[in-house]
Amino acid sequence: MKYITTLNEQEFNIEVLDEEYIVVDGVTYTVNFESVSGEPVFSLLLDGKSYDAYVYEGDEGWEVLLQGSLYPATVVDEREHRLRSAFGSGPVQSGEFYLKAPMPGLVVDIPVSDGHEVKEGDVLIILESMKMQNELKSPRDGVIARMRVNVGDNVERRQTLLSVV
Amino acid sequence: MFNKVLVANRGEIAVRILRACRELGMETVAVYSEADRQALHVRYADEAYLLGPAPSRESYLRGDKIIDIAKKAGVGAIHPGYGFLAERADFAQAVIDEGIAFIGPKPSSIAAMGDKGVARATVTAAGVSVVPGTEAEGSLSDDDLLKIAPEIGFPLLIKATAGGGGKGMREVSNLDEMPVLLLSARREAESAFGDGDVYLEKLVEGARHIEFQILADTHGNVIHLGERECSLQRRHQKLLEESPSPFVDEELRQQMGEVAVRAAQSVEYINAGTIEFLVDSDKKFYFLEMNTRLQVEHPITEAVTGVDIVKEQIRIARGRPLKHSQAEIQMKGWAIECRINAEDPYDNFMPSTGYISHMLLPTGPGVRVDTGVYPGFEISPYYDSLISKLIVYGETRAEVILRMRRALEEYKIVGVRTNIPFHQNIMDSLRFMAGQFDTQFVEKRFSMERADRGRESYPHIAAIMATLVAHQRTQRSAHVIQRNERDTSNWKWMGRWERIHR
Structure with a gap:
C-alpha cells in the first residue's frame, strides 16, 4: 500500500x-x-x-x-x-460553529443568550472542572443560536453547548 | 501519644501520609467519597470509611463526618494533608475538642496566617517586609477597591482573602478591565472557599517565588530546611519546583531563613509550615504568605536534606523534640519536582478526564514518583487535576535536568492527556537551563508551539508512525469484511448476487 x-x-x-x-x-x-x-x-x-x-x-x-x-x-x-x-479539496466553511464541552464539568456562568451578537474571543460559557474555571471563547464573530444548557447543568465531554451562526 | 492516624484527604498526598504512618508502625484509617472507592489510599489503609457523594462539599469537606468516623474508629490523631480542611482553624479546633491530636499547627496559628490581613500585620510587627496592598484593611467593596487601585499602581493582583493555590486570583493591567476581573475573582473565590472577599496587591514584576520550609516542635525549637524555587507557574498554579534555587546564594539563604523562622515564631507556630516570599531582581525579598500545612512540593526538600517531613510532623504531634538542630541541616545535591496534571498542554491546559488504561512509571537512579492513581483508575472532574508528582534528584542541577528529561520520556500515561510534554519542553528550554526565569515566564515567554519548533525534530519518524497506525487500521477493517464474506454460505451469496444483477 x-x-x-x-x-x-x-x-x-x-x-x-x-x-x-x-x-x-x-x-x-x-x-x-x-x-x-x-x-x-x-x-x-x-x-x-x-x-x-x-x-x-x-x-x-x-x-x-x-x-x-x-x-x-x-x-x-x-x-x-x-x-x-x-x-480539489479543502474543507467547506460551514455556516455554524458548535461549541462543545472540552471536558466534563459544571456550567457556572453563561454571559450570552440566544440572539446575542458576539465577537471573536468573547466568553460564551464558563465551565468548572477539576476546581478550575475555564472560559470557553467564541472562535469567530457571529450570533448565538440554540443555547442548549443552563447555569448549574453538569455536562459531558464533547456535549454541544450552543452554536454560533 | 497516639498510635492510630486518620488521613482526611485523598490522592497522592493521602498515600504519602499513609506511607509515613506505615513506616512508623502506626495503624491507619482512610476516608473516601463515592468516586474514590477504588482509590489507592482506600486500598493502602488498614481501615476505610465512606464519607459521602463525590463533590468535595459532601465528602472531603465534611469535617463533622470525619470527626465522627475518627471517634468510631478510635484514632488518636488526624492528618489533614493539603487542601480541603488543612487550613481550616475551626476544623482543627473541633478535632482537638474531641481529644484527638491534629497533625498540624495550633488553630490560632492557622487563623492568624489564614486571614491574609492579620498575617501581614503580624509579620510586619516582627520586622518582616510585605508587598504593598490592601490586605490589612479588611473586606472592601468593588467601588472602594476601584478607588484604591490607582494608588497601588498597575499592574496589580486581585487575591482571595481566604485564598490559596491561585484560586480567585486575577492580574489587572489597567482600571478599565478591573470590574470584570473583580467579578470573576469573587465568583471563583466564592466557589472554591465559600468566601468571595478579595484584596489588592501590587504585582512585583520580574519576581521569583521562593519559599522556606519550616519545622517547629512543642519545645520551642524552630528550624528551616532551606528554600524551594517555585517561580514556574501558570495561572498562579505551581507546575515545577526545585531545591535549592539557582538564584539563592548562602548569604541570601541565611537572611531569608532567619526571617522565615521569625515569621513562624510570630504566630507561635508548631509543626511543618511554609513561608512564601517574592524576591525581586535585586534580591530584595517580601513576605507573601504562610502556608500552615504540608506543601505539595515537600519531597524536593526531603531529597536534598534527607529529612522525612511527614514523619517529623507526626513526631512533633506526639510531643517529641525535632530530630535535627539548624546546624545539622545541610542541603546536599539538587532536586526538581514536576507536577503531572491531567491537562492538555496543546489545548490551553484544558483538564482531561477519563480512565487511565495503562501506565508505565519512570524508575531507576534518583527517581521518586508520588501518585494516587494506577491503570484502571478513573480521573473524575470532581477534584483537582494533579495525578502524580515526579521528583528527581542528583548531585548537580545539570545532572538533575538530564535525569528529569530521561524520566519524563519513560513516563507513559494512557487514557488521559497530561502535561508531560510541557515539562519536556521546559527541560529543553535554554532559559530554564540557565536559571533565568521568573513567575511570568510560563505565561509571557513560553509557548508550546515555539518550544516544539526549537527542539530537535523527527518529522519523518512521526510520519512513519502515523502511516503505520493508519495502515494497521485499514488492514484490520479489510480483514473484517473478508471474514464476513467467508462466513456467508456460497448458496446464499449466489442468491443475493443473482437478485442484484437481475
Whole structure:
C-alpha cells in the first residue's frame, strides 16, 4: 500500500511493502512496529533505531506525540490522494460553529443568550472542572443560536453547548 | 501519644501520609467519597470509611463526618494533608475538642496566617517586609477597591482573602478591565472557599517565588530546611519546583531563613509550615504568605536534606523534640519536582478526564514518583487535576535536568492527556537551563508551539508512525469484511448476487 502523509505541509511518500519493509521517499527501511501496553503507545524499530510515541486519532487526522513534541499528520492512500487532487479539496466553511464541552464539568456562568451578537474571543460559557474555571471563547464573530444548557447543568465531554451562526 | 492516624484527604498526598504512618508502625484509617472507592489510599489503609457523594462539599469537606468516623474508629490523631480542611482553624479546633491530636499547627496559628490581613500585620510587627496592598484593611467593596487601585499602581493582583493555590486570583493591567476581573475573582473565590472577599496587591514584576520550609516542635525549637524555587507557574498554579534555587546564594539563604523562622515564631507556630516570599531582581525579598500545612512540593526538600517531613510532623504531634538542630541541616545535591496534571498542554491546559488504561512509571537512579492513581483508575472532574508528582534528584542541577528529561520520556500515561510534554519542553528550554526565569515566564515567554519548533525534530519518524497506525487500521477493517464474506454460505451469496444483477 502506498500512502501520502502530510506533516506541517511537508509530504512524505510512504509505501508499506510488507510486515518488515517500508519505503520512505524512495529509501527502503526495515521496520518492526508494535503497540505496547495497548494503544495508543507504539514502539518502532526502524533499521534498528528505537522510537516510542503516542499516536492518537484526532479530529482531523492523526496526532503523534514523539519525544515531547506533537506532530499533527494526515495520512491518505494513493487512490484517495489522486481522487482528492482531481476533484480539489479543502474543507467547506460551514455556516455554524458548535461549541462543545472540552471536558466534563459544571456550567457556572453563561454571559450570552440566544440572539446575542458576539465577537471573536468573547466568553460564551464558563465551565468548572477539576476546581478550575475555564472560559470557553467564541472562535469567530457571529450570533448565538440554540443555547442548549443552563447555569448549574453538569455536562459531558464533547456535549454541544450552543452554536454560533 | 497516639498510635492510630486518620488521613482526611485523598490522592497522592493521602498515600504519602499513609506511607509515613506505615513506616512508623502506626495503624491507619482512610476516608473516601463515592468516586474514590477504588482509590489507592482506600486500598493502602488498614481501615476505610465512606464519607459521602463525590463533590468535595459532601465528602472531603465534611469535617463533622470525619470527626465522627475518627471517634468510631478510635484514632488518636488526624492528618489533614493539603487542601480541603488543612487550613481550616475551626476544623482543627473541633478535632482537638474531641481529644484527638491534629497533625498540624495550633488553630490560632492557622487563623492568624489564614486571614491574609492579620498575617501581614503580624509579620510586619516582627520586622518582616510585605508587598504593598490592601490586605490589612479588611473586606472592601468593588467601588472602594476601584478607588484604591490607582494608588497601588498597575499592574496589580486581585487575591482571595481566604485564598490559596491561585484560586480567585486575577492580574489587572489597567482600571478599565478591573470590574470584570473583580467579578470573576469573587465568583471563583466564592466557589472554591465559600468566601468571595478579595484584596489588592501590587504585582512585583520580574519576581521569583521562593519559599522556606519550616519545622517547629512543642519545645520551642524552630528550624528551616532551606528554600524551594517555585517561580514556574501558570495561572498562579505551581507546575515545577526545585531545591535549592539557582538564584539563592548562602548569604541570601541565611537572611531569608532567619526571617522565615521569625515569621513562624510570630504566630507561635508548631509543626511543618511554609513561608512564601517574592524576591525581586535585586534580591530584595517580601513576605507573601504562610502556608500552615504540608506543601505539595515537600519531597524536593526531603531529597536534598534527607529529612522525612511527614514523619517529623507526626513526631512533633506526639510531643517529641525535632530530630535535627539548624546546624545539622545541610542541603546536599539538587532536586526538581514536576507536577503531572491531567491537562492538555496543546489545548490551553484544558483538564482531561477519563480512565487511565495503562501506565508505565519512570524508575531507576534518583527517581521518586508520588501518585494516587494506577491503570484502571478513573480521573473524575470532581477534584483537582494533579495525578502524580515526579521528583528527581542528583548531585548537580545539570545532572538533575538530564535525569528529569530521561524520566519524563519513560513516563507513559494512557487514557488521559497530561502535561508531560510541557515539562519536556521546559527541560529543553535554554532559559530554564540557565536559571533565568521568573513567575511570568510560563505565561509571557513560553509557548508550546515555539518550544516544539526549537527542539530537535523527527518529522519523518512521526510520519512513519502515523502511516503505520493508519495502515494497521485499514488492514484490520479489510480483514473484517473478508471474514464476513467467508462466513456467508456460497448458496446464499449466489442468491443475493443473482437478485442484484437481475
